[in-house]
Amino acid sequence: MRDDNRRNQYFLVSLASVITVLLVWYACIDVLELKSQIVFPGPVKIFRTFILKLHTRSPDGATLLSHLGASLKVTMLGYLLGAAAGIPLGIAMAWNRLVDRLAKPLFDLLRPIPGIAWIPLFILLFGIGTFSKALVIFLSSFVACTVNSFTGIRQTKDVHLWVGNVFGATRNQLLFRIAVPTAIPMVFTGLRVALGASWAALVAAELLASNVGLGYMIQQSRAISRTDIIIVGMLAIGMVGAILDKILHAVEARVAKGMNVR
Amino acid sequence: MSLEPRRPVEHVIECENIGKSFPAPGGGRREVVRGITLRARENEFLALFGPGQCGKTTLINLIAGLDSVTSGRVLVNGETVREPGPERGVVFQSTAIFPWLTTMGNVEYGPRMAGMGRAERRRKAQRYIDLVGLRGFENAFPVQLSGGMKQRVGIARVYCNEPRVMLMDEPFGALDAQTRYLMQEELRRVWEAEKRTVVFVTNNIEEAIYLADRIVVLSNCPATIKREYAIDLPRPRNYVSPEFLGLRKEITSIMDSTL
Numbered sequence: 001m002r003d004d005n006r007r008n009q010y011f012l013v014s015l016a017s018v019i020t021v022l023l024v025w026y027a028c029i030d031v032l033e034l035k036s037q038i039v040f041p042g043p044v045k046i047f048r049t050f051i052l053k054l055h056t057r058s059p060d061g062a063t064l065l066s067h068l069g070a071s072l073k074v075t076m077l078g079y080l081l082g083a084a085a086g087i088p089l090g091i092a093m094a095w096n097r098l099v100d101r102l103a104k105p106l107f108d109l110l111r112p113i114p115g116i117a118w119i120p121l122f123i124l125l126f127g128i129g130t131f132s133k134a135l136v137i138f139l140s141s142f143v144a145c146t147v148n149s150f151t152g153i154r155q156t157k158d159v160h161l162w163v164g165n166v167f168g169a170t171r172n173q174l175l176f177r178i179a180v181p182t183a184i185p186m187v188f189t190g191l192r193v194a195l196g197a198s199w200a201a202l203v204a205a206e207l208l209a210s211n212v213g214l215g216y217m218i219q220q221s222r223a224i225s226r227t228d229i230i231i232v233g234m235l236a237i238g239m240v241g242a243i244l245d246k247i248l249h250a251v252e253a254r255v256a257k258g259m260n261v262r
Numbered sequence: 263m264s265l266e267p268r269r270p271v272e273h274v275i276e277c278e279n280i281g282k283s284f285p286a287p288g289g290g291r292r293e294v295v296r297g298i299t300l301r302a303r304e305n306e307f308l309a310l311f312g313p314g315q316c317g318k319t320t321l322i323n324l325i326a327g328l329d330s331v332t333s334g335r336v337l338v339n340g341e342t343v344r345e346p347g348p349e350r351g352v353v354f355q356s357t358a359i360f361p362w363l364t365t366m367g368n369v370e371y372g373p374r375m376a377g378m379g380r381a382e383r384r385r386k387a388q389r390y391i392d393l394v395g396l397r398g399f400e401n402a403f404p405v406q407l408s409g410g411m412k413q414r415v416g417i418a419r420v421y422c423n424e425p426r427v428m429l430m431d432e433p434f435g436a437l438d439a440q441t442r443y444l445m446q447e448e449l450r451r452v453w454e455a456e457k458r459t460v461v462f463v464t465n466n467i468e469e470a471i472y473l474a475d476r477i478v479v480l481s482n483c484p485a486t487i488k489r490e491y492a493i494d495l496p497r498p499r500n501y502v503s504p505e506f507l508g509l510r511k512e513i514t515s516i517m518d519s520t521l
Contacts, residue, residue: 162354163352163371166348166351173375178360181360181362256362257362257403258361258363258403258404
């Protein structure tokens with residue numbers, strides 16, 4: 001009961017901060033008219049454009065939801081494949097010296113290259129379709145998942161491994177029953193960082209080369225000076241990113257029980 | 263493991279003149295255990311009492327097989343110890359229970375590693391959870407338990423694996439005084455209900471006198487045996503009885519002269 005009250009209070013505080021920003025924005029544009037609605041539209045206009053873009057294809061050829069769907073599809077493809085490759089590699093590198101020696105030089109070379117730096121190369125090699133974008137996202141997700149899974153396994157406590165040894169655990173049991181559970185919170189950190197990086201890489205890729213997607217919508221709107229659609233696109237990117245992060249948090253809370261005090 | 267029939271052994275644990283040294287930083291070697299000969303009979307509660315940070319944990323690790331001797335040899339059940347094994351359970355100093363497992367998950371860990379079926383190992387684990395007084399906390403994660411409760415889980419976990427020998431390395435060292443008394447009483451009760459051969463390391467003399475059949479007093483760095491005391495007071499022992507206090511005074515006085 002008391003916890004509920006506290007949670008409601010925090011929710012009200014958070015709501016108040018959002019409302020304050022909206023009010024200041026409204027006051028600057030709609031009341032004081034510091035900028036014209038065409039150069040920088042107010043919140044009311046943005047809301048109207050948002051409703052309009054839900055069912056109108058002009059001026060960029062698709063509704064907001066089709067753009068969103070296209071963007072999400074590519075992101076999820078690249079993100080999940082990156083995680084599927086990165087997590088096992090990170091774990092293997094942390095657990096096995098040979099794999100570490102084998103993969104480390106290459107990985108250290110790839111790691112500092114930002115995902116978007118691959119875009120020009122991929123466009124020339126594979127064109128501007130789904131494959132190029134998915135590949136950029138794959139790399140961004142892969143790097144974040146590998147690094148964090150690696151760190152997670154390395155956090156395994158010696159005393160836990162001793163307990164395993166004392167109970168006669170095999171080397172595989174030490175890995176899957178002790179090291180991997182230890183690493184789970186860091187694996188999820190990696191998944192979250194990777195999700196942010198993937199979503200950011202996608203938008204960057206769409207801004208540079210695409211024919212559909214939220215980034216493409218923004219880029220087209222810039223060409224015809226439709227600030228309102230640009231902002232709708234940006235807000236959509238922000239909201240979807242936040243929702244995906246929340247979903248991941250919920251999954252982590254179920255999987256990594258007992259590992260976090262939150 | 264040898265295939266010959268196991269001959270009955272008089273002593274479950276035999277340490278024959280064991281020594282251990284580690285490479286020291288800056289060259290040379292640091293000797294932490296020197297010439298220790300120890301024997302423990304079946305179901306004997308043996309306390310290793312000594313001051314300082316040196317040698318006692320190493321001794322436990324040598325018997326557990328987590329570390330190897332530099333000289334001499336360690337036998338458990340008449341066989342030379344070469345690596346850790348399920349017949350030697352260890353309760354570690356820090357809370358070494360797994361934070362990602364519930365009380366039940368931790369206690370059933372040993373039988374699970376040994377491939378015992380779910381229903382059977384659950385039943386067994388439940389028995390030891392009840393024995394250490396954690397009924398009702400089966401599904402709690404370690405973050406939800408107090409320090410004393412965590413060590414109870416650690417003790418139940420070792421018991422549940424039914425080891426021949428239990429090695430306890432200052433298991434109550436991190437607890438506050440009040441909880442410590444409670445846990446000593448609890449361990450006495452559990453051990454009397456289910457006897458095991460125990461080697462119990464402590465730097466608390468009351469704890470040693472309260473629990474042990476025999477106290478081996480160790481010197482500090484390198485650890486050598488200073489003296490042994492057989493404690494034949496009836497259990498449960500009274501912390502303030504004249505015999506208890508007399509022993510305490512005597513053992514404390516020989517410690518003081520070495521420091």
